[in-house]
Amino acid sequence: MKINKNDVFTITIEDMGTEGEGIGKIDGFTWFIKDAVIGDMVEVKAMKLKKNYGYARLVSVLKESKYRVHPKCEFHRQCGGCQLQALDYKQQLLFKQNKVSNNLKRIGGFENLEVLPVIGMDKPYFYRNKAQFPIRQDKEGNIITGFYAGRSHNVIANTKCYLGAEINEVILIKLIEFMRENHITAYQEETGKGLIRHVLIRVGFTTKEIMVCIVINDNQLPKSERLVEALQEIAGMTSISISINKENTNVILGNTVRTLWGQDYITDYIGEVKYQISPLSFYQVNPVQTQKLYQTALSFAGLNGSETVWDLYCGIGTISLFLAQKAKKVMGVEILPDAIEDAKNNAKINGIFNAEFFVGKAEEVLPRKYKEDGEHAQVIVVDPPRKGCDQVLLDTIIEMNPKRVVYVSCDSATLARDLRYLCDRGYDVKKVQPVDMFGHTVHVETVCCLQRVNM
Numbered sequence: 001m002k003i004n005k006n007d008v009f010t011i012t013i014e015d016m017g018t019e020g021e022g023i024g025k026i027d028g029f030t031w032f033i034k035d036a037v038i039g040d041m042v043e044v045k046a047m048k049l050k051k052n053y054g055y056a057r058l059v060s061v062l063k064e065s066k067y068r069v070h071p072k073c074e075f076h077r078q079c080g081g082c083q084l085q086a087l088d089y090k091q092q093l094l095f096k097q098n099k100v101s102n103n104l105k106r107i108g109g110f111e112n113l114e115v116l117p118v119i120g121m122d123k124p125y126f127y128r129n130k131a132q133f134p135i136r137q138d139k140e141g142n143i144i145t146g147f148y149a150g151r152s153h154n155v156i157a158n159t160k161c162y163l164g165a166e167i168n169e170v171i172l173i174k175l176i177e178f179m180r181e182n183h184i185t186a187y188q189e190e191t192g193k194g195l196i197r198h199v200l201i202r203v204g205f206t207t208k209e210i211m212v213c214i215v216i217n218d219n220q221l222p223k224s225e226r227l228v229e230a231l232q233e234i235a236g237m238t239s240i241s242i243s244i245n246k247e248n249t250n251v252i253l254g255n256t257v258r259t260l261w262g263q264d265y266i267t268d269y270i271g272e273v274k275y276q277i278s279p280l281s282f283y284q285v286n287p288v289q290t291q292k293l294y295q296t297a298l299s300f301a302g303l304n305g306s307e308t309v310w311d312l313y314c315g316i317g318t319i320s321l322f323l324a325q326k327a328k329k330v331m332g333v334e335i336l337p338d339a340i341e342d343a344k345n346n347a348k349i350n351g352i353f354n355a356e357f358f359v360g361k362a363e364e365v366l367p368r369k370y371k372e373d374g375e376h377a378q379v380i381v382v383d384p385p386r387k388g389c390d391q392v393l394l395d396t397i398i399e400m401n402p403k404r405v406v407y408v409s410c411d412s413a414t415l416a417r418d419l420r421y422l423c424d425r426g427y428d429v430k431k432v433q434p435v436d437m438f439g440h441t442v443h444v445e446t447v448c449c450l451q452r453v454n455m
Helices: 089-106 167-181 224-232 287-301 318-324 337-349 362-371 391-400 412-423
Strands: 008-012 022-026 029-033 041-049 053-063 130-137 143-148 155-157 196-203 210-216 237-244 256-262 266-270 273-277 308-312 329-334 355-359 379-382 404-409 427-435 445-452
Touching: 008 022, 008 053, 029 041, 089 412, 089 427, 130 167, 143 167, 167 196, 167 210, 167 224, 224 237, 224 256, 266 287, 273 318, 273 337, 287 318, 287 379, 287 404, 287 427, 287 445, 308 318, 308 362, 318 329, 318 337, 318 355, 318 379, 329 337, 329 362, 337 355, 362 391, 379 391, 391 412, 404 412, 412 427, 412 445
Parallel strands: 029 053, 210 237, 308 329, 308 379, 329 355, 379 404
Antiparallel strands: 008 041, 022 029, 041 053, 130 143, 130 196, 143 155, 196 210, 237 256, 266 273, 404 445, 427 445
16 A cells, blocks of 8 residues: 555554554554554554654544543643643553563663563642743734644643643632732743743742743743732742843743742652752652652662762762761762752751762762762662763763662663663662653653672
């Protein structure tokens, strides 16, 4: 069956790709179809053809899969945020388990490595404690906010996101009303003009404290006292600030943050550990699942109170302080100076005195501390960015020869690569535990326990 560009045809979805797209085959030719789920029979239009595969656009679902559900959000197909909202949640967890397993096999060569079932959420909606909303004008000049459409900077007007905290919608409506009533302009990316660029909202799920930070394209927010007055009406409002960002950049927050009202931070807990969170702080966005993630990492570390632990890419000390409850000593490393200051402060407010923090690149700090200062570790924990660990860092871990390495990963492809490197040099993977931190998206966190082989 010969299919040309713009042809409309019917296909059954047999699998799903790593980005959540449906996969079907006709006469050995593979088609990728966004918004189709495994088991669907769909009508599609051919959009792009390669030698052995092509991309098609979903026209209609002719026969729904037993795994298809009705999404809560009417914008789920347009928005780039929720790739899996039309897929039953249990099937989402299976998709993520298979994604990790396939990457470990394909990239890492781990043919018989068991990947445990994904630790899922009890409530996979309204789980995010942080959201950043762009503020723009539509073609009619109306002030809008929402999220970017997939692979674009076109804002879909929507104040109700089903992943963020429910209070976000109330805050966004108040902000838009303030802008309309006081003739405050929205930022225009094309011209670099307009005042309000984004709004950052953080919510403490345990403390119920709320932070609002308005990102502006100037040094002042006119009539800000009126916005402060309106936001103060919301129960739990704790911190209202502005962030100054006059750069032509995709980076959301500027380096200068000025508090308009309340505290400079909010507080929240993961387990029994308390954290202070500023607008610029890195803090896991799903606190309920974060506790499960960290408890898994702590369990895999196998601490008995006698160990020195290095926590690499430690951020504001979230994992470090969990580990410090069971370890003799924890040493954290993070490249961002502000994050290290937060980590030190978080240790102080929790009365934790066996954690020490260092500013710098993990691949520079750890080799220096090992070779020059003779530092050792019984356990090393790494939680790197998507690109994974630098080879210099992996080589230093191998030289330090800890009994266990706990690898926390947000990208199972680079995880598979790094695990292969470590396992070829004296380590075995004992457990692989994915955790769903981002329901309705294709992203999954994975915690791995590696143990040194007796050589």
